[in-house]
Amino acid sequence: MQTIYQASNSVEAHMLKNMLEQEDIAAFIEGEYLQGGVGELPSHNLVRLVVAEADAERAKEIIDNWNEIQDTNQPTTENKPQRRLPTFILVFFGMVIGVMISLAFFRTHYDYAGNDHDHDGQLDEKWTYSPTGVPLLYEGDRNLDKKIDVITDYNRHGLPEVSEFDDNFDGIFETTASFDKGYMSVSKTDTDGDDFPDFITNYKFGVMTSIEYINVYSGYPKKICSFDLGKLKMCEIDSNLDRAMDKQIHYDADGEVKIK
Known part of the structure; x- marks a missing residue:
């Protein structure tokens, strides 16, 4: 440069x-x-x-x-007398310019080139930045089918706030994920296309801790499974759908059901 x-x-x-x-x-x-x-x-x-x-x-x-x-x-x-603007006018214009710069800082979008992984001339990843280089938006085509299947919005500090995913690549964004301090905290998925999230994944500092299978009629979990380092540890089940977990299944290090 x-x-x-x-x-x-x-x-x-x-x-x-x-x-x-x-x-x-x-x-x-x-x-x-x-x-x-x-x-x-x-x-x-x-x-x-x-x-x-x-x-x-x-x-x-x-x-x-x-x-x-x-x-x-x-x-x-x-040979012309110099006329000076009153101080309050100078202050006013200074404030206006400051506001304009602030608006540009937070709202103006500049598109920067992304990545073309398959070299077909079409971007498979695209980032949108503020004038100061803070990321505002990410759009990605993970399976290279020319359709966007992941979108992430960022806050004014450049941290992700919300993501949408089309994980089965059918053109419908069925999963919405929320973030806390830049880490994914929860994702909600509508697996049957009824506009109701029936599968919830919970995270701690971006690490998956549990998943919930939701009863679409009550809105309560009918099954909750816990994980440790990606391995299934235990599942709690509401066998009679009375909103109370009445059964537990524990798993060993190989993912097999522990026999008591």
């Missing part, structure tokens, strides 16, 4: 970045968030616009042309 421009502020940097992207040049902003809390750093030349080495010459030419246009359009100030 090569620095092609030292922006005076973040607003100018984003404007020039968008201008370059309209010319199919991928540009990135560095040092944007060092402003305002720079400490011992100098408060100028912090915000830089960088591009790939191969695009540097053309990007510089585009920005130079833009600067020439701006210089041409500048009105002459010779």
Whole structure:
């Protein structure tokens, strides 16, 4: 990567970045968030616009042309008294610019190239990022059938919040998973297509701990099986469907039923 421009502020940097992207040049902003809390750093030349080495010459030419246009359009100030805006107006515009930058930080979506695993010219994985590089959305085609079968939404910190899965690849997302602090905590699956989750998997720090088979009529588990390191340890069963587990089955290290 090569620095092609030292922006005076973040607003100018984003404007020039968008201008370059309209010319199919991928540009990135560095040092944007060092402003305002720079400490011992100098408060100028912090915000830089960088591009790939191969695009540097053309990007510089585009920005130079833009600067020439701006210089041409500048009105002459010779022999004219300088008028200063009232302080409250400057403060107001500063607040507006701050809000605009915040909205861009949290809401603006930029698509970045993903992965084409089978080299057919179509992305099998696609990531969507915020302008600051925080992931917002993931879409994946795991079986390479040209259909998306997993979608993950991320929060403003870049941690996954919700995922949807089409695990039998029939075009229907039958499983929804929730996350806690970035780790999968529970997934709910509608195995029979009646829009009611009848199979629930529980996780702790992303590790499966138990599964629940749900009675679709009562909404309560009719069977709960516990796991340890992926191995089935015990199942509790509500044999008469009275919402109380009345039977237990224990399993050995080989997954065989323990005989008492």
